[in-house]
Amino acid sequence: MRNFNNIGRVKVFINDPNKKSFFKIIKEVFVIIKAKREIPFYYFKYLYRKEVKNYLDYLSTGEINAIGNSKLLHKPAYRSLLDNKLFFSLLLEKSSLHTPKLVSYNLGNSFHYNNTNRQIFGKAELIEFFENVFKANKLEGLFLRPLSDYGGKGCFKLTRNHLKKEIDAIIDLIFKGSYVHTKIIKQHEEIDKIHNRSVSTMRIISLITSSGQAEIIGAAMRFGVGSSVVDNASSGGFVVGVNVASGTLKRMGRYFLDYGGGEIYEHPDSGFKLEGFKIPYFKEACEEVLKGVTVIPDRFIGWDVAITPSGPTLVEANAAPHLPSFEIEFGGLLRNQHIKQLVAELKGQRV
Numbered sequence: 001m002r003n004f005n006n007i008g009r010v011k012v013f014i015n016d017p018n019k020k021s022f023f024k025i026i027k028e029v030f031v032i033i034k035a036k037r038e039i040p041f042y043y044f045k046y047l048y049r050k051e052v053k054n055y056l057d058y059l060s061t062g063e064i065n066a067i068g069n070s071k072l073l074h075k076p077a078y079r080s081l082l083d084n085k086l087f088f089s090l091l092l093e094k095s096s097l098h099t100p101k102l103v104s105y106n107l108g109n110s111f112h113y114n115n116t117n118r119q120i121f122g123k124a125e126l127i128e129f130f131e132n133v134f135k136a137n138k139l140e141g142l143f144l145r146p147l148s149d150y151g152g153k154g155c156f157k158l159t160r161n162h163l164k165k166e167i168d169a170i171i172d173l174i175f176k177g178s179y180v181h182t183k184i185i186k187q188h189e190e191i192d193k194i195h196n197r198s199v200s201t202m203r204i205i206s207l208i209t210s211s212g213q214a215e216i217i218g219a220a221m222r223f224g225v226g227s228s229v230v231d232n233a234s235s236g237g238f239v240v241g242v243n244v245a246s247g248t249l250k251r252m253g254r255y256f257l258d259y260g261g262g263e264i265y266e267h268p269d270s271g272f273k274l275e276g277f278k279i280p281y282f283k284e285a286c287e288e289v290l291k292g293v294t295v296i297p298d299r300f301i302g303w304d305v306a307i308t309p310s311g312p313t314l315v316e317a318n319a320a321p322h323l324p325s326f327e328i329e330f331g332g333l334l335r336n337q338h339i340k341q342l343v344a345e346l347k348g349q350r351v
Contacts, residue, residue, distance in 0.1 A: 057332025241329030247282030
């Protein structure tokens with residue numbers, strides 16, 4: 001029962017007035033077992049709802065794991081570039097791709113800046129280091145991200161005006177961890193109208209098909225809420241599907257499933273209605289992702305793209321992006337012929 005051990009999710013399912021009848025749920029579960037050859041714990045996270053008619057179009061847990069773990073899709077050398085934010089930043093800065101400027105980084109107590117390395121062990125030294133970085137680069141702040149964590153975990157800002165107070169709160173985390181320190185992204189003013197406390201990024205999925213053609217599978221946009229400095233759904237934000245043909249937001253978004261999967265039509269802080277919002281530089285964002293595939297030719301990648309006043313910037317990329325929430329916004333990824341062919345390819349290769 002490890003796939004259905006979240007008590008909060010059990011309560012959501014039991015109390016959801018929008019769930020299908022008991023007999024319909026039982027029937028659909030048995031259909032999935034026969035078709036997917038696994039017990040569909042994932043069904044009880046969302047597919048049990050009345051509006052979901054095409055439940056077989058959603059990837060099973062086994063299919064998602066096959067995509068994430070497949071050696072046909074992910075070469076170890078490429079995966080190391082995607083999974084390590086430092087490697088990713090260094091590589092992209094050597095390319096023509098747009099990415100947040102890597103200013104400095106630390107590996108525990110070892111701090112790297114401007115081709116020099118310095119060992120730092122105390123608070124005063126750490127404050128001095130960042131003050132010098134801010135001054136030399138004329139920066140008002142930096143965004144720190146751990147090298148390997150996902151879902152916005154462990155990310156925080158350091159600002160020039162409140163540096164000492166902010167260092168007090170996270171000094172142990174910095175010394176015990178490893179972080180990339182990048183220039184803070186200035187978000188496009190139109191997106192700021194929806195939420196300006198965090199940078200709202202798009203998750204764009206790319207796939208290199210078996211014929212070698214790079215394709216955009218779909219896109220969704222994530223928004224933070226409240227004072228959170230990250231937009232990730234798993235950090236309390238929500239996700240909204242994107243109409244790829246028009247580059248506009250769909251009518252409704254959803255909170256992450258572990259937060260109840262509640263529907264949302266406008267941002268809870270600004271009241272901005274989501275439906276129809278035209279994402280600035282959306283076409284250029286898709287083009288930048290396809291350029292990224294030529295630099296890191298991993299066959300299946302989830303790219304996180306921010307939109308600045310001058311265009312898109314690639315923040316990070318994931319070989320195993322969180323697909324359940326994404327495909328809910330898509331309406332079932334197996335509706336996409338490329339994904340359907342991919343799953344068949346993986347099953348044929350017994351990966």
